[in-house]
Amino acid sequence: MTIASLYIGATGMKTHSQGMQVIGNNLANINTVGFKQSMMLYQDLTSLDVTTGGNNPTVGMSQQGMGASVAEVRVLHTAGGFEPSNTVTDLAISGKGFFQVAQGDKTHYTRAGNFRFDLEGYLVDPGGYRLQAKPIENGVAGGLQDLQLVAGENGNMVLPPSATTSLSIISNIGVTSDNSASATDPYFSLLQQWNGTAEPPLGDGAYGHSDSIAVYDAAGNKHEVSVYYDGAPDGPDGQRIVEYVMAMPPSEDGGAGAGTSAAGLLMAGTLTFNANGELINMTAYTPSGDASQLSSWQPAAMGADGYPSFTATFAGSGGGAQVMTAGFGMTGTGWTGGGSAASVGSNASQLPGLAGAARQARVTTGYEGSSSNLHRTQNGYAQGGLMSLAIDSEGVMSGKFSNGQVVDLYQIPLFRFTSEFGLRREGGNHFSATRESGEAQEGTAKTENFGSVAASTLEMSNVDASREFVNMIITQRGFQSQSKVVTTADTMLQKALELKR
Known part of the structure; x- marks a missing residue:
């Protein structure tokens, strides 16, 4: 032996x-x-x-x-220790997850998050494998694909312009006097005094307060929309009524009213406040024909967001008619009663009611005293170039653009396995799934035990x-x-x- x-x-x-x-x-x-x-x-x-010899019965032992x-x-x-980095695309995972990377028909998994953008805009690891992520469009993540930022002509990613589709102007309207009084149509006297062929179309003494907001057309051109407010005869039970006109500069009107006295007009209506200065009703009218005729102004259509809508056509925009909703902080589902603006006359009870009216957190108020502009917002923007990237703990990559927009670009998912010990090493800090490991299970960072993502951080050995x-x-x-x-x-x-x- x-x-x-x-x-x-x-x-x-x-x-x-x-x-x-x-x-x-x-x-x-x-x-x-x-x-x-x-x-x-x-x-x-x-x-x-x-063999031990003899008749030892324990020979098998x-x-x-x-x-x-x-x-x-x-x-x-x-997990290895974390080291801080100055590069936002250096990613670490706190938890059990893996990143998925791919090259051709090869799909691997890794914890090494030292990613960089290549010349084609793909986010790759040192071996050229592309990080897999889901593009985000309008807040919704799509299917898994190579993470790529497409560069524009100047070599930088460009965010295309987006036309304004909604705007909101929240103010305190403290006006009480009626500067543009009308004996026959006192709730639309501003509308009747508007003269799009004059400069300015409303004299300074014709209204008590005004506010303006910048909006954008489909080409990213910036325009101004203004709202003019003035007092109107009170309603029943001490209700205070304010009339308003919403308009663009007449010189920018590319619609049917261009060059006429109605040039620039977009929407008109009233705001009704109770004795406590709370907004309890509003009306909105838009022209359906000759905007210089009060009978052409009909109750505005309601947008999906519950605010009345109007149509604007900006001269030279190339985008044609642009539909926008305008909010004063009160939403509704439609109108109850009422006809054209001409049918209201001097009787406040002929003003339509806002069906399903609901005041929002930010709402126009009518406290007497000084008027002030409280909040303005709109959802359009001009073209912008990418300035910086950020990746949050849920794996969402967002871009900050030169036009001030911050847009979610990609969702970086994480993957886990039934048995990590069954993974096969592939070199380059990569692993591949095997029968023993089970198929990769996809999930979102910070859910279950997938872990969370740390940007500008590397997990070491x-x-x-x-x-x-x-x-x-x-x-x-x-x-x-x-x-x-x-x-x-x-x-x-x-x-x-x-x-x-």
Whole structure:
């Protein structure tokens, strides 16, 4: 059995040599981004039954081992330490998730988040694998694809212009006097005094307060929309009524009323306040024909957001008619009663009611005293170039553009596996799924146990140098002892051969 001892010692030397390779690989990657250390586990080889002689019934319990072999090289997926970075596309995962990267038909998974944009605008790792993410359009994430920022002519990503579709002007309307009184149509006296061929179309003494907001056409050109307010006869029960006209500069009107006295007119109506200055009703009218005729002004259509809508055609915009909604802080579903503006006359009870009226958090008020502009907002913008990127803990990449817009661009999903130990190393800090690992399960950062994303951060290797040095000594001692077995067995064999001489 001395010859068998040689082979047993050889298996031990080979196995410990492989163990040293694992230790060496761990130490070689101690500074590798996202590297996961390995641990080698040993197992014994097949044992042989040993005959003990006599009638010993426990002969089956007497066995002799035949050496050692590698049972498993296990990857330890514990998290490594985090290191801050100055690059926003350096990403780390706090939790169990993996990033998905792809190149051609190859799909891999990695914890190494040192990504950079290449010349084509793809976000890639050092091996050229592209990070997979979901593009976001209007707040909705699409299907998984290569994350790419498409550059414009100047080499920078461009956000196309977007036409204004809604605007909101919230003010306190403190006017009480009626500066543009009309005996026959006192709730539309501003509308009747408007003269689009004059400059200005309303004299300074014709109204009590005004406000303006910038809006954009489809080409990204900036325009101004103004609202003029004036007092009107009170309604029943101490209700205070204010009339208003919404208009653009007549010179910018590219619609049917261009060059006429109605040039620039967009919408007109009334705001009704109770004795406490709270908005309790409003009306809105838009022209359906000759805007210079009061009978052409009909109750405005309601937009999907619950605000009345109007149509504007800006000269030279090339975008044609542009529908917008205008809000004063009160939404509704339609109108109750009422006909054209001409049918109202001097009777406030002929003003239509706003069906399903609901005051919003920000709403126009009618506190007597000074008037003030409280809040303006609209959703259009001009073209803008990308200035900076940000990635939040949920993996949402957003871009800040030169036009002041912050837009969500991509959702970076994370992936997990039933058994991380079943993943196959592919080099480059990549892993691939196997039957043992199970299929990749997609999820969103900060949900379940997928983990969260940290931008401008890198996860470093999880190798513990002190533990590896201890393992190195143990492995070296094991190799040394097995080599001693070989040399001792060789000496014993030499002695046996000498007996024949």
